[in-house]
Amino acid sequence: MRGWFRLTLGLLAVVLGALWTVLGLGYVEGSVLSDERSWVYVGVALILIGLAGLWWGMRARRR
Structure with a gap:
C-alpha cells in the first residue's frame, strides 16, 4: 500500500490542472474559469506539482 495515496493525489492534481489549463485557454465554454489566462498558469x-507527486509515489512504491 506504500505510495498509493501519493500516486492518487498526483494523478488527481494532473487531471485537475489539465482541466483548469484547458478552461483557462478558452477551449471549453460555459464556466467562470473560461478564457481567464490566470487559470492557465x-x-x-x-500539473507540475502533480507530476512531482507521481514521481514521489512511484519512488515510494519501488522501495
Whole structure:
C-alpha cells in the first residue's frame, strides 16, 4: 500500500490542472474559469506539482 495515496493525489492534481489549463485557454465554454489566462498558469503549476507527486509515489512504491 506504500505510495498509493501519493500516486492518487498526483494523478488527481494532473487531471485537475489539465482541466483548469484547458478552461483557462478558452477551449471549453460555459464556466467562470473560461478564457481567464490566470487559470492557465495555475493549471500548469498544478500539473507540475502533480507530476512531482507521481514521481514521489512511484519512488515510494519501488522501495
